[in-house]
Structure formats: C-alpha cells, structure tokens
Amino acid sequence: MKASQDIPLKAKLRKAESSNTTKSYALILPLGIFLLVFFLVPIASMIYRSVDNPLLAKHLPRTSEALKLWDSSKTPDEKTYATFVAELKAVGEKTSIGRIAARLNYDKGGMRSLVVKTARKLKRVSVNTLPPEGTWKKTLAKIDKRWDQPEYWATIKNAGAPITVGYYLAAVDKKLDINGAVVKVPEHKRIYLAIFWRTVWVSALVTSLCFLFGYPIAFLIARVQKKCVNLLLIMVLLPFWTSLLVRTTAWIVMLQREGVVNDLLIFLRLIDEPIQLIYSSFGVLVAMTHVLLPLMILPVYSVMKNISPDYVHAGLSLGATPWTAFWKIYFPQTLPGVGAGALFVFILTLGYYITPALVGGPQDQMISQFIVYHANHSLNWGLASALGTLLLLGVLSGYGLHNKIAKIDTIKLN
Amino acid sequence: MNKTLKAALFSFMVTSLAGQGIVFAESITVVSWGGAYTMSQVKALHKPFTEKTGIKVISENYSGGLAQIKAQVEAGKVTWDVVDLDQSAVYRGCNEGLLEEIDHASLPSAPDGTPAKSDFIEGSLLDCGVGTVVWSTIYAYDKTKFPGKAPKSLRDFFNIKAFPGKRGLYKNPVSTLEMALMGDGVPPSKVYATLSTEAGVKRAFKVLDSIKDHAIWWETGSQPVQLLASGEVVMTIAWNGRIFDAQFADKKPFEIVWDHQVVGIDAWGIPKGSPNKENALKFVAFSTNTKPLANQAGYISYGPVRKSSSKLIGVHKEHGIPMLPHMPTAPEHMKNFLQTDSEWWADHEDELKERFNNWLIK
Incomplete structure (x- = not known):
C-alpha cells in the first residue's frame, strides 16, 4: 500500500x-x-x-499562641489570662461561645458549663478598666476555682491547633496530656480499641460460620437437578429479601427465655431450666450468620455452576480418592467465589449494629454503634469521622489483603 | 394522543401543581418520635390547629438526636419547622446555635389568668424550647411473677435476694446512674451532687455491679415491654407511656412502681433558620395552651406541663379510664421523684458514656 x-x-x-x-x-x-x-x-x-478543628484557632488564636510557651506545671501567667478574657469577650455571640464550650467538653468533661458560665459572668466586666479582683487570674478564679487548675488550661492549649490528630487519638483511647505528650486515657475510660477488636473478631467469626454453612448449600444447589435449583435458590433468596428487622425479631422469638428453642429443649427433657440463648454473643452469631448467609451462598454458587465436572471426573479416573479430587481439583476452582463471599460478609458485618444491639449482650457492641452515637447524639462529628475513617481503613486493608490472596480480578460476573 | 386527553392531562397537572403550591405556602412540618406519641399529637394538637388557622401540619417522624437539625442548619436548607426534643437536646441545640430562641412572653396565659411563666411547671420553659409533656423513667414488674410479696420501692429493684429474677435496664448512663444511687439510698436532692464526685460515680457503678449478672440491657423504648411480656425479665426499667399502653391496649398484667421516678420533659424546638418561623411559633403557642395539652392527655399517659391542664385531664379517649392516676404528675407519684438535670448531663454525658461502656464490656 x-x-x-x-x-x-x-x-x-x-x-x-x-x-x-x-x-x-x-x-x-x-x-x-x-x-x-x-x-x-x-x-x-x-x-x-476527622482532622479539621477550626473553632479555637478562629476565636482564641492569641490565647493558643500564648499557651504554647506556657510552663504547664503551674497556671499560665497574668498576660495569658488577660488575653483569654479579652478574646472570650470578643467572641460575643452566644452561639459561638456554645460551640467553643462544646468543643472543649469533648476533651474534658465540665468544660462546657465552665466556659459558658465564665463568658456569661465576664459580660458585665470591661476589659479596658482594671480587673475587678486586681488581676485577671483572681477574677477568673473567683468565677470558678477550676481556672486555677493547669489541666483546664492544657485542654485549651491542646485543642488550639487548626488541624488536629486529637480525634484519632481519642478513637484509639489516647489523649494529649498536660505537657502535650500522647498518653493512654485512664483505664476506666478505654473503650474504642476493645470495641474495634471486638468488631473485627465478630466479623471474622460470622464470616467463618457463613463459609461453613454456605459452602455445602451452594454445592448442593450447583449439583441438584435443574428443576430443584430454582426452588432452592428461592429458599435462599426469600429471607434475603425480607427486612433485616423482621429477621432479627424472628430470632428473638426463637431464642428468648420462653421461646421456641427453649420450649422444645425442655419438652424433649434435654434441659430442665431455660438456657440463655439470646442477649449474648451466641445470639449475635446465630442472627448475623443467618442474615448474611445468602451473601456467601450466591457468589460461591455462581462460581460453582461454571466449573465443568470433567475436571473432577478426570481426577477420579486417574485414581484420586473422592476427597483428594474435591480438595485438590474442585475446591481451588471455587476459591474466587469463596473470596468474594467472604469479603461481602466480612465488610457488611464490620458495619452492622442493629442486629447486635437487639440480640446481643453488653459485650457485643460494635464500633458503628459508637459512630452513630457521636454523629447523632453527642454531635462530636470529629470523633465520629475519625472512627469512621479507621473503619474504612480496616475495610480497605481487608480488601487489599483479599486482592493479594485470592486475586479478585479473576472473578467473572456472569 | 388525542386532543381531549392532552387537555385533560394538562388541566389535571395545572390544578395539582396549583394545589400543591397552596399547601406548600400554608403548611408547617412538625417532627416527632412516632408511634402512639405522634398519634396523640396529631389528634390533640395538629388537627385543632389546622381547623383554627387553616395552616396544614405535615407530621414527620425521627428517632431523636440533633444530627439532622445540625445538617439542615449547616447546609442552610431547613425543612423542619417544629421538632419534639428532649430537654438535653434542647439545651445542647440552643448552646450550639441550632435552635431559635423562643420568647416566652408570646405564650398565652392560663384560663384563670395565671401568666404562662408560672403556669408551666419548673424546668419546662427553656431558652430555645417550650415544654409539652412530662414523661418518666420508672420500673415495672409482671404481677404474675410475684404472687406473694410484690416490689414497692426502687430499692427492691436492686434487691436480687428478696425479688429474684432477671432485670431489664436502659443501656445508657442517663437515668440509670441516678436510679442506682437512689436505689442505694441517696435522696433525689443529692443525686447530682453525689454523681459529680469520683466516689459517687464509683458508688453508682457498685450498685450496678450487684445486678450486672442479672441484667438484660435495652436500647429502644419498645424493648423493655417486649422483655417483660415474653418473660425474659421479671421487672424492667421503662418509660411510663409504654407500660401504660401494654397495660390497657394489650391487657398485660404489669404494674408500675412510681417510687423515685425520674421525670423528663419533652419540648418543642424550632430549628434555626426555619422558613416558616412565624407559623411555627403560632403552632408552639397554640399546642402548649391549656386545652390542647389536656386533650393530649386523653390519648397518652404523659402529663401536661401546664398546671392548669392537669385539672382538665379526663378519661382515655379509647379505653375510657381516668388518666390522672397514670400520669407521672399525679400527686401521689410526685412524693419521691427526681427531675433529670439536662445541664449537668450536657457537661458529663460524653465522659460518663465512655465510662459506662467501659464498665459494660468488662
């Protein structure tokens, strides 16, 4: 050409x-x-x-600046007190005072009313004349004794930076101490790390249980005659389409003290007294596994139905025992489905909280319950975001790990 | 499509749009907690308000908390006009600028001329909220489980030896810690002072320790009723309206122990920047007037916050029983009671919630 x-x-x-x-x-x-x-x-x-912290930087910038140089073993100097009083008075608007007070209260209980009260009492005082009690130090101490304690000033100091890691520290049961060093919070206040581990542990358990129960069912559906397949699939899908709350409530009816299971066991004389099946970890595992089982069965089944039986037959005709043929030839081919199912179940369990809240015991709280609490009730959106970001990181690393092991890209969506 | 059909469709669209326009201009959205409670408000407050003023009331439900209000206010798109909030939410929302301040002078006086300020019970007029009902945290037991000696005082709730059986408790430090202290003999007037000290908090948890192995924890108001009905627990802490409903609507053999009840107040709040503030204020003033509040008490066993309403409390509109003996505000129930201190909780809730959860998971 x-x-x-x-x-x-x-x-x-x-x-x-x-x-x-x-x-x-x-x-x-x-x-x-x-x-x-x-x-x-x-x-x-x-x-x-989760890192944004504009409030104090906006309203109390000079106080934060002055506190940077402060020797935290004693109360700040008179000049810092005067700066604080002037800036607090300059905030003026009640709304902003309320927000600053709420922000400081996240870090130290009692700061809310302390700041609101101080701002209210300072309203009547002029900053241009001499302080009513001689010094601002004494004036503030007269309004509330707590201004004589360095830890309250440290709270203001630590909350001053416009970008903060404070929420992340709180999310892993740590805080900045009076000298600005990272320390663990007192033993009786540590919860989030334990709850994070608990969440991961429950997710892993539910995933394993879903695999144990789901794999044989998927195998069965992939093996039975065509006319039975639809029936079995509908039996898997019907609960899947039923509302989560209905399924959870059904388990309450089944497992409660005078419920179906206990009555049956007593009728069969296996037990004399009802046993505690619900409001415990057992209840959570049963209900969550049931709720999430279809998400394991469906991907595993979709992979199984595309595996040609010829491979196993070939293996058998070459002298493999049925078990060896299954384990060495069939099972590895189903792994992409198992991986996808496990990933679905694991990630969804991480975020669940309604089911554990309804059928679990006090130990069975999941991290998302606390995210909801801080988003909805305490309005500490910074901490809610930090907890959420950590949960997201957990999900992403789970996904990355799965990608590496099971090579999710090989899964075909047909 | 033929012409007549087109014309019909067009005129239908125009009229329906116009209709919506009218509804939109003259309506307010009132948000509440749902269930029997919202129904009582719709029947006793919303309907008469619409009849009187022509302003339509759109009723929506939510599950409490300030998150939605905060999101609406921060986005500058406020779609809720009046919200039923608990005291502590009013306090927090007011401090953080999420709620409009309400001038109490605009509230009507009682029929006998008592100004609103002294007609509303103490603590029910807040800077950003006007109280509506008094509800109460009490404990209730199943009568059939105690054929002999029945529990009478809050102390009995914490006495596993004398009254064996599982207990239902609220999975929240608010009201639970107070009840623990009062169950241990702290008088209501000293409860918050005691809880402000480390020793007091320890004492409260020690009381809870004594029943921890017998406790089932609930989170939503319908759970304790279900726990009691299914025999899971023999007595449970609960909200009085829920138990009342079970007693009379479902004919359950439950009994309320009012000793040392913890009363709280629900109030109307107006989200900051509501486009219908004028009408919202009209609704608040109308619905907290003596008669509407007394009428509401005919649907639900929460007491009206106006003293003048108490005299008008009649019988339940469906069950026909006199309502006053089932109200937290009935004189014989007010011998021993504690009023929730929302300001105190606003300061300490975050801290104690952490501590409470730490205690729970141990």
Missing part, C-alpha cells in the same frame, strides 16, 4: 476511535457524577472533618 493512502486511513481510524471513546465516556458520565457526589465527596468530607 502507498504511504499517501495509508495516512488518511490511520487518521480516520484514530478519529473514529476517539469519537467512540468520547461516546463511551459520555455514557458512563452519569455514573461518574453519581459516584463523585454520593461516594467520593462524602468520604473526603468525612476524612477532612
């Missing part, structure tokens, strides 16, 4: 291809926008909120 003919053809092809690419991008544009608005932006804003 001549070069002069060659070039226009290539150019044409390129043109056609690029317009095709544009078209296909245009087709997924709505999806892209959807992901951006409802997925990426909220996650980004959550991560931002």
Whole structure:
C-alpha cells in the first residue's frame, strides 16, 4: 500500500476511535457524577472533618499562641489570662461561645458549663478598666476555682491547633496530656480499641460460620437437578429479601427465655431450666450468620455452576480418592467465589449494629454503634469521622489483603 | 394522543401543581418520635390547629438526636419547622446555635389568668424550647411473677435476694446512674451532687455491679415491654407511656412502681433558620395552651406541663379510664421523684458514656 493512502486511513481510524471513546465516556458520565457526589465527596468530607478543628484557632488564636510557651506545671501567667478574657469577650455571640464550650467538653468533661458560665459572668466586666479582683487570674478564679487548675488550661492549649490528630487519638483511647505528650486515657475510660477488636473478631467469626454453612448449600444447589435449583435458590433468596428487622425479631422469638428453642429443649427433657440463648454473643452469631448467609451462598454458587465436572471426573479416573479430587481439583476452582463471599460478609458485618444491639449482650457492641452515637447524639462529628475513617481503613486493608490472596480480578460476573 | 386527553392531562397537572403550591405556602412540618406519641399529637394538637388557622401540619417522624437539625442548619436548607426534643437536646441545640430562641412572653396565659411563666411547671420553659409533656423513667414488674410479696420501692429493684429474677435496664448512663444511687439510698436532692464526685460515680457503678449478672440491657423504648411480656425479665426499667399502653391496649398484667421516678420533659424546638418561623411559633403557642395539652392527655399517659391542664385531664379517649392516676404528675407519684438535670448531663454525658461502656464490656 502507498504511504499517501495509508495516512488518511490511520487518521480516520484514530478519529473514529476517539469519537467512540468520547461516546463511551459520555455514557458512563452519569455514573461518574453519581459516584463523585454520593461516594467520593462524602468520604473526603468525612476524612477532612476527622482532622479539621477550626473553632479555637478562629476565636482564641492569641490565647493558643500564648499557651504554647506556657510552663504547664503551674497556671499560665497574668498576660495569658488577660488575653483569654479579652478574646472570650470578643467572641460575643452566644452561639459561638456554645460551640467553643462544646468543643472543649469533648476533651474534658465540665468544660462546657465552665466556659459558658465564665463568658456569661465576664459580660458585665470591661476589659479596658482594671480587673475587678486586681488581676485577671483572681477574677477568673473567683468565677470558678477550676481556672486555677493547669489541666483546664492544657485542654485549651491542646485543642488550639487548626488541624488536629486529637480525634484519632481519642478513637484509639489516647489523649494529649498536660505537657502535650500522647498518653493512654485512664483505664476506666478505654473503650474504642476493645470495641474495634471486638468488631473485627465478630466479623471474622460470622464470616467463618457463613463459609461453613454456605459452602455445602451452594454445592448442593450447583449439583441438584435443574428443576430443584430454582426452588432452592428461592429458599435462599426469600429471607434475603425480607427486612433485616423482621429477621432479627424472628430470632428473638426463637431464642428468648420462653421461646421456641427453649420450649422444645425442655419438652424433649434435654434441659430442665431455660438456657440463655439470646442477649449474648451466641445470639449475635446465630442472627448475623443467618442474615448474611445468602451473601456467601450466591457468589460461591455462581462460581460453582461454571466449573465443568470433567475436571473432577478426570481426577477420579486417574485414581484420586473422592476427597483428594474435591480438595485438590474442585475446591481451588471455587476459591474466587469463596473470596468474594467472604469479603461481602466480612465488610457488611464490620458495619452492622442493629442486629447486635437487639440480640446481643453488653459485650457485643460494635464500633458503628459508637459512630452513630457521636454523629447523632453527642454531635462530636470529629470523633465520629475519625472512627469512621479507621473503619474504612480496616475495610480497605481487608480488601487489599483479599486482592493479594485470592486475586479478585479473576472473578467473572456472569 | 388525542386532543381531549392532552387537555385533560394538562388541566389535571395545572390544578395539582396549583394545589400543591397552596399547601406548600400554608403548611408547617412538625417532627416527632412516632408511634402512639405522634398519634396523640396529631389528634390533640395538629388537627385543632389546622381547623383554627387553616395552616396544614405535615407530621414527620425521627428517632431523636440533633444530627439532622445540625445538617439542615449547616447546609442552610431547613425543612423542619417544629421538632419534639428532649430537654438535653434542647439545651445542647440552643448552646450550639441550632435552635431559635423562643420568647416566652408570646405564650398565652392560663384560663384563670395565671401568666404562662408560672403556669408551666419548673424546668419546662427553656431558652430555645417550650415544654409539652412530662414523661418518666420508672420500673415495672409482671404481677404474675410475684404472687406473694410484690416490689414497692426502687430499692427492691436492686434487691436480687428478696425479688429474684432477671432485670431489664436502659443501656445508657442517663437515668440509670441516678436510679442506682437512689436505689442505694441517696435522696433525689443529692443525686447530682453525689454523681459529680469520683466516689459517687464509683458508688453508682457498685450498685450496678450487684445486678450486672442479672441484667438484660435495652436500647429502644419498645424493648423493655417486649422483655417483660415474653418473660425474659421479671421487672424492667421503662418509660411510663409504654407500660401504660401494654397495660390497657394489650391487657398485660404489669404494674408500675412510681417510687423515685425520674421525670423528663419533652419540648418543642424550632430549628434555626426555619422558613416558616412565624407559623411555627403560632403552632408552639397554640399546642402548649391549656386545652390542647389536656386533650393530649386523653390519648397518652404523659402529663401536661401546664398546671392548669392537669385539672382538665379526663378519661382515655379509647379505653375510657381516668388518666390522672397514670400520669407521672399525679400527686401521689410526685412524693419521691427526681427531675433529670439536662445541664449537668450536657457537661458529663460524653465522659460518663465512655465510662459506662467501659464498665459494660468488662
């Protein structure tokens, strides 16, 4: 072919291809926008909120600056007191005072009323004349004795930075002490680390149980005659389509003290007294496994039904025992499905809290319950975001680990 | 499509849009907790308000907390006009600028001329909220489980030896710690002073320690009723309205022990920046007037916050029983009681919640 003919053809092809690419991008544009608005932006804003700490930096900048040089073994100097009084009075608006008070109260209980009260009493005092009690130190101490304790000033100091790791520290049961060093919170206040481990542990247990029960069921569905497949699939899917609350409540009826299971066991004379099946870890594991089982069965089944029986037959005809043929030939081929199912179940369990809250005992609280508490009730959105970000990191690392081991990309969606 | 059909469709669309427009301009959205409680408000407050003013009331439900209000206020798109909040939420919301301040002078006086300020019971008029009902945290037991000696005082709730059996408790330090202390003999007037000290907090947890092995913890108001009905527990801490419902609507053999009840107040709050503030204020003033509050007491066993309403409390609109003996505000129930100190809890809740959860998971 001549070069002069060659070039226009290539150019044409390129043109056609690029317009095709544009078209296909245009087709997924709505999806892209959807992901951006409802997925990426909220996650980004959550991560931002977990470190964002603008309040004190905005309203009490000079106090924070002065406290940086303060020797924390005694109360700050008179100049710092005066700066604090002037800045607190300059805040003026009640709303901002309330927000500052609430922010400081996250770090130290009692700060809320202390700051609100101090601001209210200072209203009647002018900063241009001499302090009523001679010094501002004495004036504040007269309003409330707590201003004589360095730890209250340390709280203000530690909350002063516009970008903070404080929420993350709180999320792992740590805090900044009076000297600005990272220390563990007192023993009786440590909860989040224990709850995080508890959440991961419950998730791992539920995932294992789902595998133990789900794998044989998927195997059965993949093996039975065609006409039975639909029936079995419907039996798996019906509970899957039923509301989560209904299923959880059903388990309460089954497992409670005078419930179906206990009555049956007593009727069969296996036990004399009802046993505690619910409001305990046992109840959580039973209910969660039941709720999440379909998410294990379906991906495993979808992989199994595409595995040709010829491989196992070949193995058997070459002298493998049925077990060896299953374990060496069949099982490895189902691993992508197991991996996907395990990932679904694990990630969903990490975020569950309604079921554990309804059927669990006091030990069975999951981390998402605390995220809801801080998002909804205490309004400590910084801590809620930090806990959420840590949970997200856990999910992502679980996903990464799975990717490495099971190579999720090999799964086919057909 | 033929012309007549098109025309019909067009005129239908226009009228329905216009109809919506009118509804939109003259309506307020009132948000509450759902269930029998919202029903009592719709029947006794919303309907008469619409009849009187022509302003439509759209009723929505939520599950408490300030998160939605905070999100609406921060985004500058406030769609809720009046919200039923508990005291501590009003206090927090007010401090953080999420709620409008309400001028109490705009509230009508009682029929006998008593100004609103002295007609409302103590603690029910807040800077950013106007009280509606008094509800109470009490404990209730199943009569059939105690054929002989029945529990009478809060002390009995914590006495496993004399009254054996599982106990239902609220998985929350608020009201639980107070009840533990009062069950240990601390008088109501000293409860918060005691809880402010480390020794007091330890004492409260020690009392809870004594029943920890017999405790089943609940989180939502419907759970304790279910626990008691199913025989899971023999007595449980609960909210009085829920037990009342079980007693009379479901005919359950439950009995309430009012000794040392912990009373709380629910109040209307207006989210900051509500576009219908005028109408919202009209609704608040109307619905907290003597008669509507007394009427509400005919649907639910939460006491009206106006003293003048108490005299007008009649019988339950469906069960026909006199309501006053089932109210937290009945004189014989108010011999020993504690009023929740929301300001104290606003200071200490975060801290004690951590401590409480730490205690729970140990």
